[in-house]
Structures are given as C-alpha cells and as structure tokens.
Amino acid sequence: MEKKKTSAGNLDELAQKLANEEDEDTKIAKMIRAMPKWRFIVLAAVALFWLVFQLRIKLYKPFEPWFQLPLHLCLALFVVFLMNPLAEKYKKTWLWIVDGALLVMTGVILHYFVTHAEYLNNRMYSVSPVTVHEMVVAVFLMITILEAVRRVVSVALFGVILFFMAYAWFGQFVPGVMHYQGISFDRFCETLMLGTNGIFGSPLGTSLNTLFYFLLFGSFFANCGGGAVLIDAGLKLSNKTVGGPAKAAVLSSGLMGMISGSAVANVSSTGVFTIPLMKKTGYAPEEAGAIESVASTGGQIMPPIMGAGAFIMAEMIGLQYIRIAASAVIPAIAYFGSAYILVHLIARKRKIGRVGNVAAETNPVLPRIYRLFPIVLLVVLIIRGTSIPRSALICTVVSIGISMIVKETRMTPKKFLYTLMDGIRQAANIAIPTAACGIMIGIVVRSGIAVKIAKLIDKTGNNSLFLALLIAALGCILLGMALPTVAAYLIANTLFISAITGLLNAQMPETVNVALVGNMFIFYFGVIAQITPPVCLASYTAAGIAGANAWKTGWKAFTFATVAFIAPFMFVYRPALILEGSKGDIFVSAAMLFLATLCIASAVAGYMFKNLNPFERAAFLVVALLFILPIGMTDIIGIVAAVLLIAYCFIMGKAGKGKPQTA
Numbered sequence: 001m002e003k004k005k006t007s008a009g010n011l012d013e014l015a016q017k018l019a020n021e022e023d024e025d026t027k028i029a030k031m032i033r034a035m036p037k038w039r040f041i042v043l044a045a046v047a048l049f050w051l052v053f054q055l056r057i058k059l060y061k062p063f064e065p066w067f068q069l070p071l072h073l074c075l076a077l078f079v080v081f082l083m084n085p086l087a088e089k090y091k092k093t094w095l096w097i098v099d100g101a102l103l104v105m106t107g108v109i110l111h112y113f114v115t116h117a118e119y120l121n122n123r124m125y126s127v128s129p130v131t132v133h134e135m136v137v138a139v140f141l142m143i144t145i146l147e148a149v150r151r152v153v154s155v156a157l158f159g160v161i162l163f164f165m166a167y168a169w170f171g172q173f174v175p176g177v178m179h180y181q182g183i184s185f186d187r188f189c190e191t192l193m194l195g196t197n198g199i200f201g202s203p204l205g206t207s208l209n210t211l212f213y214f215l216l217f218g219s220f221f222a223n224c225g226g227g228a229v230l231i232d233a234g235l236k237l238s239n240k241t242v243g244g245p246a247k248a249a250v251l252s253s254g255l256m257g258m259i260s261g262s263a264v265a266n267v268s269s270t271g272v273f274t275i276p277l278m279k280k281t282g283y284a285p286e287e288a289g290a291i292e293s294v295a296s297t298g299g300q301i302m303p304p305i306m307g308a309g310a311f312i313m314a315e316m317i318g319l320q321y322i323r324i325a326a327s328a329v330i331p332a333i334a335y336f337g338s339a340y341i342l343v344h345l346i347a348r349k350r351k352i353g354r355v356g357n358v359a360a361e362t363n364p365v366l367p368r369i370y371r372l373f374p375i376v377l378l379v380v381l382i383i384r385g386t387s388i389p390r391s392a393l394i395c396t397v398v399s400i401g402i403s404m405i406v407k408e409t410r411m412t413p414k415k416f417l418y419t420l421m422d423g424i425r426q427a428a429n430i431a432i433p434t435a436a437c438g439i440m441i442g443i444v445v446r447s448g449i450a451v452k453i454a455k456l457i458d459k460t461g462n463n464s465l466f467l468a469l470l471i472a473a474l475g476c477i478l479l480g481m482a483l484p485t486v487a488a489y490l491i492a493n494t495l496f497i498s499a500i501t502g503l504l505n506a507q508m509p510e511t512v513n514v515a516l517v518g519n520m521f522i523f524y525f526g527v528i529a530q531i532t533p534p535v536c537l538a539s540y541t542a543a544g545i546a547g548a549n550a551w552k553t554g555w556k557a558f559t560f561a562t563v564a565f566i567a568p569f570m571f572v573y574r575p576a577l578i579l580e581g582s583k584g585d586i587f588v589s590a591a592m593l594f595l596a597t598l599c600i601a602s603a604v605a606g607y608m609f610k611n612l613n614p615f616e617r618a619a620f621l622v623v624a625l626l627f628i629l630p631i632g633m634t635d636i637i638g639i640v641a642a643v644l645l646i647a648y649c650f651i652m653g654k655a656g657k658g659k660p661q662t663a
Contacts, residue, residue: 480529
C-alpha cells in the first residue's frame, strides 16, 4: 500500500514538473539568450547554412544521395550537441571534453561522406570490402547517434536500439524461431552505414526531403501569430454552448494539430487556457486533464498536416501524402467527434453550463483571421498537386509576409533568426530518431526478424487476421508508450507490417491498397499509445496543469479515447473508411462508424438523455462492437439495437427516470 502511494506521488511530481516547463517558444528564446556568444554565433551559422543547403536542393538541384543525406544528419548532430551540451546541463566545464569529442566525431563523419560521395554512389553493397576507415566512421556514427537520441529523444529509444544491436550479435544463441546466425563486425558496419536499409534509408530521406520544410513552416506560422488565432478560434466557437470550455479544448487542439505533431506541445499551448476554464464550469480536474490530453493527441491524425509519421508512411509505401491525409479524414472526424460528443454528454449529465467570460478573456478573432491564410493556401496547393516541400516553402514566405502587416507580429531580423533556430532545432530533433530507427530497420532486414514474427503469428493464430491485428496493436501500444510516434511507427512497420499485409492480401479484394490499410492501422495505435498508461506524457502534462492525480488522469484519458482503439479495427474490416471503396461503401461505413462513436461516447459518459446504469452502459458498448465487422446481419442488428436503446433512453429521460445530477 505504501509503495502504491509513493508511486502515485512520483507520478504527480512528474506531472507537476511537466506542467511547470515553459512552452517551446519561451524555452528556445531563453536558451538562445542564455548561451555564450560564441555558441550562439556557431549555431546561427549552422542554422543559416542548413537553410541555404535545404533551399538549394529543393529549388535548384539536389546533390548526390550519399552527400546530402549524411550532410543533413551531421547538421542535425551539430545542432543537438551545441544546443544540449553536457557541460551546461551538469554545470561542469570539463564535460566540454565529451561534447568536443562528439563534435569532432561528427566532423570526421561529415568529412568522410563529403570526400567519398562519388565512390559510395558506385560502391557495390555486400560485394565491395569494408575498410578499416569505414568501420571507424561507422563506430563514430553509432556513438554520436545514440548519444543524440539519449539527449533529445528518450532514454527508452536509446535502450531499444541497444536491444536490437545486442540481437544482431547474440541472436545466434537464441533458440527456436527467433534464432539468427549472427553477423561479422565489418558487415554489421556496412549494414548500418552503407546500405539503403540502414541509417541513411527512407526515414532519414523523408526528414531531408519533406519534414524539414514542414517543421520550418510550422515554426514561422506559429511565430507569425497563426497559432494564437487557432487557439482563440476554438475558444470562441464553443463559447455559447453547453460544456463550452471542454468543447473549446477539442476544437482548439484539433486546429493546433494541423501545425503541430506533438501531443505534449499541444497540451502545453492550449491546455493552459482550456483546463482552468473546464474546471471553472464544473469538470473534475481529472476530467479536464483527460479531455485536453485526448484532444491534443488527436492532432497527429488530423489532416491536412498530420504528425511526422504520416509523411514517413507516404514515403515508405510510395503514395502521395495527399492520399494519406485524405484517408485519415473520416477516422479523424470520428476521433474528434467522439471527444466532442463525450464532453457534451458529460456536460448534460452534470448540468455543466457555459462560462460567460471566455469572449472577454480572448482577443477578437475576426480582425486576425487573415493570419490563417497560409494554412488555407497550403491545403489548396497540395490539392492542386504542388509538391509538399514547395508548398511548405511558399506558405512559409507568405507567413513572413503576413507578419509584416502589424507591428506586434512583425518579423524583424532578430525574430527571424530566433524562429529559424527554433525550426532548425525541431528539424534536428526529428532527423535524429529517423536516423536512429534506421539502425533497427537495418538489423531487422538483415536478420529477417520480421519474417520470423510473421511465421510466429501464423503458427499461433492459424492465419487469423484478427489475432495478427491484436498482436500488432499491443506491440504498437507498448512501443508507443516508450517511444516518440515516429520511432514507434517505424519499428512497428518493420516488425508487423509483413504479417498484416500478407493476411490482408489473402482476404481483401485486389482493389484495396493493403499497404495503406496496414500502415494506417499501426500508425493509429502508435499515436494513441501517447495516452495509454502507464507511460502517457500528454496525460501527465495535462494533469500537472489541472492539479489532478496523474494516474487517474491517465486512465480517464484512456477511457475517453475508446473510439480510437476501435476505429483502426473498423477501417481494416471496412477499408471504405479510409476511402478504399465505392462512394456507397464509404457512406455506409461512415454511418456505421458514426453510430459506433455515438454508442461508445454514451457508454463512457454514462449518459444518453438520462443517467445510464451499468447494464445500459454495457449494452451501448456491445452495440458499438457489432459495427466493427462488415457483416450485413451484425449491421442490421446493431442499427436496430442502437435505435431502440436511444429511443428507450429518450422516453425514460422524458419520464424523469435517471435525472441528471446537479453541478
């Protein structure tokens, strides 16, 4: 019992620590102002050089792949080590020896690739010998990437990479289906550094060719006043409705999700406004924190600009990003629709009204609505077929131009440099995990572990698609608890996608893009793992802001996001939900998902025109589950049962049975 209390206390301390952290904009500005002049000058030079390099390859002419990919990664390593020095963190000057050694290693790596780019372009993989020089560079590369991961991503990802590296060496001692014959050191170095499935594979290529430009756009859009308008718009839109602040959290976080792929960042930016308002109107602290964390996490699945994983998915399965974004529309509407309906039902259940001074607490939106033009333009450009990086660059320039209209947002040279450095920092923090995941992907491909897992699933599940999906979902959740969404998605892709797509190919019509279906499934579970206890930083951050119990907030957020755990199974069995089907199929599947969403929200809230008893809540949940499988009879039973349940609740509510509680 004492141990449980201590654990809960530690979680609450973590929640408060996360809540007390300054938002990213404030943090980067303070970091830049506090750093020594020499480091600021070096970082500014690196940032400007990186910008010029990225503009050159996109607007003029790309370099050789073995030149531009390593340069992109080395610039990210320079930024990470200069922005996060050990000497500054631990206040020990002698640690600059360590930081200096890492910077020198990065320089050695860069020199090797710059001087050997042409040779590497013609080198024959698995045929050409691996030199001692190349092995030294490979060791330096692994050391610098691992240390960068530890500093700016997570210790968990650091540990997972070490686990995969250990498997590469010791898999020969593992019995059974997971046995692996092992690898020599020279071929290990070649696999990770000189192959297209290693560090310099597709994920890092996506960081170079796509993500850099969107992160730059997001930084300039937010710093030019667009982010504040999105938050205020969400608050205004729901000001005069029942449970308005909770709906504001859903709307604001959904809108912010279009430019931010980070759940914790969304909570930090919108939660400071919405959580106190929710508490003021009658939501419990745990409910307020849970609602905000659920809404903020959904930002990563919200088109038109989803999380970084969606861009990597487009690259890995060879589809245009606009197709990925379009396929996410219906599930995203279901996710946010479920959250919106849920908070509405809770408000009705407890007679939570609106807070009348929201309008007074926010700045007028209409006079600033022009600041949202870059987002609108971005969507138009992508739909019209303009390349994603070019669209992002155009909208970045437009954001800067719009900022000049009023003095408060005007982009001065100093503000431009600070904003650029913030964008560069974000780009570095994405480049590092994408490169790090290349280590795991290289080992998985070399060892054939994905095929082994597929065989294991076939053996245990007797070719059961549902079992394969269940194993993949649990695996994605476990990975997503410990890792950023990008890393969780990439590892899950390499481990589970072959088993899922193999079974889908056998059971789906040829017209269905099984790669899209399978990848969307694991991507969704990687995202919602961010609000799955015991590790759910978005929920803990929201709990800190709300002054709530972190453990209870995490579990409440988990229950509030129930629809997110059902929707992926639905769009596997009903691919029309991700636009893989006829218009009629899409309409019917969307209607079934809407009914399932309504039933789930009612079951979780415990209200539908009246307070629901445990039996009625269970009935709503069972009806929702009937809509997962696209079997005609279950659809009909589900529709009839849903209509009868809602009608029953309406009649009983009118008769005064199960009256709502007073606030």
